[in-house]
Amino acid sequence: MGSHRKGSVRTAELLVDTAQLPQADSPPRPRAAAGRDRYFDTLRAVALIRVVTYHTFGWAWAGMVFPSMGVMFGLAGTLMAKSLERPAPRVLKSRLRRLLPPFWFWGVFVVLAMLIHDWMPGWQIVYWIVPLGDPPGNAWGEQAWEILWYLRTYLWFVLLSPLLLRVFRLAPIPVLVLSLAPILVLNFVWSGPDNRFGSALWDLSTYLFCWILGFAHRDGVLQRMKPALVVVLSLAATGYGGWYAFSHQADFGTYDLDENPLAQAFWSAGFVMLLMWAKAYFRIDFARLTRFRRTDRLVTIFNARAVTIYLWHEIALVLAVPLIDRFWDVPAFEKYLPLDSQWFMFGIGWVLIAVFVLLCGWVEDVAAKKKPKLLP
Numbered sequence: 001m002g003s004h005r006k007g008s009v010r011t012a013e014l015l016v017d018t019a020q021l022p023q024a025d026s027p028p029r030p031r032a033a034a035g036r037d038r039y040f041d042t043l044r045a046v047a048l049i050r051v052v053t054y055h056t057f058g059w060a061w062a063g064m065v066f067p068s069m070g071v072m073f074g075l076a077g078t079l080m081a082k083s084l085e086r087p088a089p090r091v092l093k094s095r096l097r098r099l100l101p102p103f104w105f106w107g108v109f110v111v112l113a114m115l116i117h118d119w120m121p122g123w124q125i126v127y128w129i130v131p132l133g134d135p136p137g138n139a140w141g142e143q144a145w146e147i148l149w150y151l152r153t154y155l156w157f158v159l160l161s162p163l164l165l166r167v168f169r170l171a172p173i174p175v176l177v178l179s180l181a182p183i184l185v186l187n188f189v190w191s192g193p194d195n196r197f198g199s200a201l202w203d204l205s206t207y208l209f210c211w212i213l214g215f216a217h218r219d220g221v222l223q224r225m226k227p228a229l230v231v232v233l234s235l236a237a238t239g240y241g242g243w244y245a246f247s248h249q250a251d252f253g254t255y256d257l258d259e260n261p262l263a264q265a266f267w268s269a270g271f272v273m274l275l276m277w278a279k280a281y282f283r284i285d286f287a288r289l290t291r292f293r294r295t296d297r298l299v300t301i302f303n304a305r306a307v308t309i310y311l312w313h314e315i316a317l318v319l320a321v322p323l324i325d326r327f328w329d330v331p332a333f334e335k336y337l338p339l340d341s342q343w344f345m346f347g348i349g350w351v352l353i354a355v356f357v358l359l360c361g362w363v364e365d366v367a368a369k370k371k372p373k374l375l376p
Helices: 040-056 068-083 087-114 123-127 137-170 171-178 181-188 196-218 227-247 261-283 286-290 293-304 306-327 331-334 341-362 360-365
Strands: none
Touching: 040 068, 040 261, 040 286, 040 293, 040 306, 040 341, 068 087, 068 137, 068 196, 068 261, 087 137, 087 181, 087 306, 087 341, 087 360, 137 171, 137 196, 137 306, 171 196, 181 196, 181 261, 196 261, 227 261, 227 286, 261 293, 286 293, 306 341
8 A cells, every 4th residue: 555655755835934034234144935934844844854764764663753744745735725725727737737847857767767677567657647546667666666655645635625625614623523534444444445546545545634634724723723622632643543553563563654554644643733733823933944044045945856855865765875885895985984874874865865956956946937946
């Protein structure tokens, strides 16, 4: 099932708040673009860092510390609700335009590499054009293409959002609560078909609550809820998700949330609800982040190149291994560098990710109809 993959983030488009202007007697500072919210920007950057960290070290507890995918779907749902204040066809066209070109650009390299390594595609190769189903591939390229479940799930949420938002606004709280029902049905009643549709169904059900939660944040539903109720519901959801993860380790071989859709759904639901509610209730915007130039700049780059980082990070980690193998041939490197450390591979991986951002990130600018830049 797609949600079982050790994946975590397609990235949603960026949502953000106007930054504070520098004082007249202070040195000029970079400002966030108008309309940006640095709280959400920071959450998205942390989510991407957690994804790369998880794929490097494989820590089972990482998803409990910060459920990146739930956070990303929650942020995307908020932005989608905001965007749908415009005509739905225009919004859908914009989302597809911003998502598909970076995916196609990345896919050309992955598909060609798999063809060279004896892959024989069938008609399912059409999913490399529009990933409404899992794009096919061979075992040689699996580490690269297995993360595409996120893009497929995001794409379906985008296409369904006009209908979902309309239903949500008919009865916000009941719809929000009932959005957890599909994952309960799949887990306890009917597991769905064992095919691409079934995989998509599991992933959509796992993160449906987080997406709808984004609607609730945008419409002010969370802000109007009593703090005590939010805290109780959030703790109940994370408590149930954590209990289910640990009590079913024998079934999944681990307590890793990425291997357990039901636990993932409830843990993410409670975690993201607290993050979204705190944002609305306490009016958190992280506007002061602009005072820290380098950190603010880094957050900006992560958000403007989120799709690039997500798509290319696994390839960067794969390439880090043979690159480090070559370092062993240099006596000084062998003596003074921790070549057998995963932390060293983690560092090399980020260096290669930075290279891919410089070489390939401009595609995101083109997709957004902006002037291509090495760095935003």
